[in-house]
Amino acid sequence: MLLKFMKLFISICFAAVILSSCDAQKPTPPELIKGISFVATRDTINDAVVQPIKNYNANYVSVHPYGFMRDMENPAVNYNSSRQWWGERLAGTKSTIDIFHSKGLRVMLKPQIWIGRGVYTGTIEMPDESRWDTLAATYERFIMDHAQVAEQTNTEIFCIGTELESFVTARPEYWNDLVKKIRSVYKGKLTYAGNWDSYKHVPFWDQMDYIGIDAYFPVSDQKTPDVATAKAGWSSWMDELSSLSRKHNKKILFAEYGYTSADYAGKEPWKSADETQESNEQAQQQLLQAQYDTIWNQEWFAGGFLWKHHAEQGRRGFDKLFTPQGKIGATTVSEAYSRF
Structure with a gap:
């Protein structure tokens, strides 16, 4: 009887060790x-600026230094100028x-360019080869200088373009070569921010x-879409996103996401x-909630960066802007981020 008991005990212990070993091997x-x-x-920032982010x-913040291009006739990317804000210059970044x-x-360090008069960056077209060369050379300097900053600061993610x-x-071919040059100086994770309609x-x-x-x-044509309506509006996009993730075996990162606090924000x-x-905080809040409920639990999803948070109050305040600061959407963001 004692021998049978000992064999049973040893078998149970052995099984427990095997199960424990299997659990330990499961990737986190x-x-x-x-x-x-x-x-x-x-101007310079202090600890008080960080707390609202927390x-x-x-767990992440995206830093956005800008370079400026006058227009298509003058495509040189200018940056790190004394006329720029402290936070947009290399030392401030x-x-x-x-x-x-x-x-x-x-x-995530996400250097971006701004074209005069708000011309959309996705429509850049140079009138001749010489101007293409100017844009290419100055954009490379802009990106490589910031890649150096990313490496020096051990920045976790670097976005090579927006x-x-x-x-x-x-x-x-220029972009293929640029990626290689960035990899030669920066050892962290890379991404590129493709627009929602061209990624x-x-x-x-x-x-x-x-x-x-x-x-x-x-996701919705309604003035104030409820959460269910906005969730339904994500269905076709989810198919596209999951398919692309599988194709490249890469996770999807929302380099930017968000909504204005205004009518028809979706x-x-x-x-x-x-x-x-008109100002509409409820629309912003419900659109954010729908995205969290629909996208953020998908296995192909890596996370995202809410657009955006201001350390300084603008002349017109935050009414109708993308930021959820001082709005009901801020609670939705913090609750969702806590949940995930």
Whole structure:
């Protein structure tokens, strides 16, 4: 009887060890990127600027230094100028990243270009080869200088471009070479922010660590869509996103996402609200809730960066802007980020 008991005991112990070993070998799912896009500041920042970001229960922040292109006739990308805000210059960018890191937040560095008079970057077309060469050379310097900053600061993710559809299409070999040059100086994760209506046509996703999308997908034509309506509006986009993720074996990262706090915010989410739209915090809140409920639990999803948070109050305040600051949407973001 004692011998039978000992054999049973040994068998149970052996099974427990095997099960424990199997559990230990299961890969831990990667932590979702719960990010906030941070607007560069005029002057130096301090610890007080960081706390509102953490109040969203964010674990990442996206830092956006800008380079400026006058127009298609004058395509040189100008940056790190004394006329720019502190947070847009190289030293300010580096200091901003260091401060966020010191407070436990991880960072995506996302340098972007702005074209005079608000011309959309996705429609860049040069009138001749010489101007294409000027754009290519100055954009490379702009990106490589920021790649150096990303490496020096141990920045976790570097975004190599934002919504540059026609530039990517016109110069595919240039982008392949640029990726190699970036990889030679920066050892972290890479992404590119393709726009919601063109991300499928980016030719270098296999060279990225994440498929980055500025996720301003239209989901409802209603003035104030309820959560169920907005969730239904995501259905066709989810099929596209999951299919692309499988094709490249990469997770989808929303390099930007968000909604204005205005009427019809889900109709053309990439647009700022104009004078024909009334302030509507409920629309923003319900659209955000629908996205969290629908997208953020998908296995192909890596997370995203909410557009956006201001450390400084603008002249007109935040009414109807993308930021949820001081609005009911802020609670929705912080609750969702806590849940995930």
